[in-house]
Amino acid sequence: MVKIAKVEKLFLSPGPQPNGLQAAADGLWYIDQRNNKVYKLDWKTGKALFEAQTTTDRSSGITIGGGFLWIASTYSCEIHKCDLKTGKTIKVYPSPGAGINATREHVSDARPTGDHGLEWKDGKLYVASPPSQMVHVMDPVNWKELHRCRVPSFRVHGIAWAKEEGMLWTADTSMGVVSKVRVSDGRVYDMFRVPHPVEVHGMTIRDNVLWFCDAETRDVGRLVVDMAPAFG
Numbered sequence: 663m664v665k666i667a668k669v670e671k672l673f674l675s676p677g678p679q680p681n682g683l684q685a686a687a688d689g690l691w692y693i694d695q696r697n698n699k700v701y702k703l704d705w706k707t708g709k710a711l712f713e714a715q716t717t718t719d720r721s722s723g724i725t726i727g728g729g730f731l732w733i734a735s736t737y738s739c740e741i742h743k744c745d746l747k748t749g750k751t752i753k754v755y756p757s758p759g760a761g762i763n764a765t766r767e768h769v770s771d772a773r774p775t776g777d778h779g780l781e782w783k784d785g786k787l788y789v790a791s792p793p794s795q796m797v798h799v800m801d802p803v804n805w806k807e808l809h810r811c812r813v814p815s816f817r818v819h820g821i822a823w824a825k826e827e828g829m830l831w832t833a834d835t836s837m838g839v840v841s842k843v844r845v846s847d848g849r850v851y852d853m854f855r856v857p858h859p860v861e862v863h864g865m866t867i868r869d870n871v872l873w874f875c876d877a878e879t880r881d882v883g884r885l886v887v888d889m890a891p892a893f894g
Contacts, residue, residue, distance in 0.1 A: 664854075664855060665852075665853070665854035665855065665886040665887055665888060666854060666855045666856075666857060666887075667840070667854050667855065667856050667872075667886060667887040668855070668876060668885075668886040668887065669750070669856065669857060669860050669883060669884075669885060670883045670885075670886055671716040671788045671882075671883040671885075672708065672882060672883040672884065673703075673707065673708030673882055673883075674707065674708065674880040674881060675692065675694070675701070675703075675708070675875060675881075675882055675888065676701060676708070677692075677694030677696065677697050677699055677701060677880075678697060678701070678709045679694055679695040679696035679880070679882070680692050680693075680695075680776060680863070680864060680875035680876070680880060680882060681693060681694065681695035681722045681723075681778075681780070681863050681864055681875065681877045682721060682722055682723040682733070682734065682780070682820070682863070682875075683724070683820065683864035683865060683866040683873055683874070683875050683882075684724050684725045684726055684780075685822075685866040685867060685868040685873065686702070687883070688702070688711075689702040689704060689705065689711050689712070690703045690704075690705055690866070690873065690882070691703075691724055691726065691731075692724065692864060692882070693716070693718070693721045693722075693724040693733055693734075693874060693882065694721075694863075695736075695877055696720070698715065698716050698717075698718050698719065698720070699713050699714065699715055699716065699723060699749075700714050700716055700724065700731065700744070701713045703882070705752050705868075708882060709810065712735055714747045714748055714749030714750075715742060716733060716742065716751065717742070717751050718733050718734075718735035718738070718740075718742050718751075719736070719737040720735075720736050720737040721733050721734055721735050721736055722734050722736040722777070722819065722863070722864075723736075723777060723780040723790065723820075724781070724864070725780040725781050725782045725787070725818075726746070726782060727782025727783075727785075727787060727802070727809050728785065728802065729746065729817045730743050730744060730745070730746060730752065731743075731744040731745070731746050732744070732780050732782065732787060732802075733777055734757070734776060734777040734780055734789070735754075735757075735776065736757075736776045736777065736778065737775055737776070738776055738868045739757040739760040739775065739776035740754050740755065740756060740757055741754070741755045741756075741757060741758075741776075741777065741780075741787070741789065741800075741804070742755075743755070748765055755800075755802075756805075757776030757777045758777070758789055758798040758800055758807055758810075759777050759789060759790075759791020759792075759793055759794035759798055760774050760775065760776045760777070760791075760793060761774050761775075761791075761793030761794060762774055763775065763792050763793050763817065764793075764816065765816075765817070765836075774793065775792070775793060776791070776793075777789045777790060777791045777792075777798075778791065778818065778819045778820070779813045779818070779819055779820040779821035779832075779833070779864070779865065780788050780821070781821050781822065781823060781867070783823065784804070785802070786799055786800065786801060786808065787799075787800045787802050788821065788830070788845070789801075790813070790820070790821045790832065790844075791818065792815075792817045792818055792819070793810060795815055795816070795817070795818060796810045796811060796812050796813060796818075797810065797813055797821065797830065797832065797843075797845065798810045798873075799845070809845070809846075811843065811845055811846070811847060811848035812848045813832045813841065813843055813848060814832075814834070814839075814841050814843070814848075814850055814853075815831040815832060815834040815837070815839075815841070816834055816836050816837050817835050817836040818832055818833070818834055818863070819833050819834070819862065819863050819865070820833040820840075820862055820864045820865025820874065821833070821865065822865050822866050822872060824850075824867075824889075825870050826842075828840050828844055829843065829844055829845070829851065830842070830844075830845050831865065833856075833863075833865045833874070834862075835863055836858045838857075838858060838860075838861070839853055839855055840854055840855075840862065840865070840872070840885065841853040841856070842891070852889075852891040854885075859878075860876060860879075860881070861876050861877070861878055862874045862885070863869075863875055863876060863877040864877075870889055871884055871885075871886070872884065872885040872887075873885075881887070
């Protein structure tokens with residue numbers, strides 16, 4: 663049995679290219695890849711409740727942890743720790759998965775890029791990297807890598823915590839597949855497809871429902887699918 667998500671498009675992003683999402687009780691945070699602004703949106707209407715300019719470069723991921731915003735500055739190969747109230751960068755760290763994407767290895771002038779989806783849990787930052795095709799677990803205190811796991815992705819992008827402990831939903835933008843993996847070893851426990859031409863760039867979860875944004879269309883919405891594992 664192959665699961666295919668029903669896509670519910672709810673509103674358009676206020677910025678031109680939404681590329682990272684993070685659910686919060688008071689709103690839906692997102693980072694825009696083109697104008698590099700961070701926004702917090704009303705869950706029902708998509709209205710911007712907050713916006714601020716960041717100094718990131720074509721960013722692709724965002725999360726909240728330790729009282730700060732964390733943003734993946736993809737084209738500068740950095741992770742920015744930012745002030746929650748102003749969006750200003752407090753500290754900059756090197757991307758743990760920076761490198762050349764597999765899709766660009768054949769290009770003579772291909773440049774390295776950095777990471778995409780971010781998540782925070784138990785004081786650790788989880789970083790999804792398209793170049794390495796892995797999720798890197800970082801200690802934000804000393805910026806040491808504690809663990810890494812390979813994910814079933816050609817171009818991993820958004821990530822979100824599953825209901826089951828230690829499980830992470832990971833979206834592959836190019837393949838149109840979302841997988842549930844065990845972070846400890848990368849073992850896959852579930853997957854579903856996203857109908858073409860929708861592309862899942864940013865992804866987050868609220869009340870066990872996955873939300874997505876599509877940087878190509880500005881759509882923000884939900885992926886409605888049975889969250890219980892089903893294989894046939």
